[in-house]
Amino acid sequence: MLDHMSTEDRRRREREAREALFIDRAHARIREDGLLGLQMSKLAADCEYATGTLYQHFESREDLLAxxxxxxxRKRAARFRVIPGLDLDTRARMxxxxxxxxDFAAVNPDYHRLMQYLVTEVVWANVSVARRTALLEAARPISEAVGAVVSEARAHGDLPPAREMGAEEMGLGPWALNVGMQDLANAQGLLDAYDIHRPYDHLIRHFHALLTGWRWExxxxxxxxxxxxxxxDRVRAALAAAGIGADTVECERTAAD
Incomplete structure (x- = not known):
């Protein structure tokens, strides 16, 4: 029995290591050749495995991308876990x-482009339920952080009492502004065509306009x-003190390189 368990455990570890290798190399390929340049047969060859072995881990190219x-x-979401506990007022925490x-997008531009591609209807439909669920679960700490800050703002009187929208629904507003502006900023030349520059400065001003309209104190x-x-600047200083400021971003970039 112990020998059987040891064999099963070894096989599991080998499978996990092989899958991690495929993901690592796929990510590198995306950075080097772009999303559309990723080919399953070339990736398998890069990793010195048969293409069939790659498909034992990922049902499709879309599953691999997911x-x-x-x-x-998961790396993106990890930085959000500490934000609800920062020594800042609730509006500043949002x-x-x-x-x-x-900051994460600034050093991981390929990530946002990948997400834009994945959630298009035709691609998302080809991602298996298991991989789709895993991706959504990886993002859970983000929605939890947003909901926690909104809930505390209401509890402390920083926001008026709820009438219709729950905490997650209200958090959707500033989060949608964030994601939407990143979509626009990543569409090369789109904002330039309208002579709109410094998109993230605009994002922050729109963010404050929205929260002020909600009467968020x-x-x-x-x-x-x-x-x-x-x-x-004040909020960035608090993020840096918590270990998720600009210095951390530079460390992540160095580690990735």
Whole structure:
């Protein structure tokens, strides 16, 4: 019995290591050749395995891409776990969520492009239920952080009492602004065509306009650039003190290289 368990455990570890290798190399291929340049047969050859072995791990190319995205999403989501506990007012903590994600996107541009591609209808439909579920589960700490900050804001009176929208529904507003602006910023030339520059500065001002419209205290005038910049600097300092500031981003970039 013990020998059987040891054999099963060894096989499991070997499978996990092989799958990690496929994901690592696929991520590298995406960075080198772009999303559309990733080919299953070439990837298998790069890893010195038969193409059939690769398909034993991933039912399709879309499943492989979802696995790459899930691993990066777990890294992305890890930085959100500490934000609800930061020594900041609730409005500032919501800003911290947006700023932390901007920083992640700055050093992982391939991740956001991958997510844009994955969630298009024709691609998402070809991702298996298991891989789709794993990707959504990897992102859970993000929605939990957003919901926790909104709930605390209501409990402390920073936000008016709820009428219709729950905490997650209200959190959807600033999060949708964040994701939407990142989509626009990653579409090469799109904003330039409209002579719109510094998209993340615009994102932060729109963020404050939305929260001020909700009467989220302490209020901040989005048309006061100096006040907006000062608040951004204050929150970035708190993120850095918590170990998820610009220095951490640079460390992640170095480690990835």
């Amino acid at each position: 696995a790459v995205a899930a691993r990066s999403t 800003l911290a969520i947006v700023l932390a994600d901007i 302490p209020c901040l005038d989005p048309d006061d650039p100096a006040r907006v910049r000062a608040e951004t």
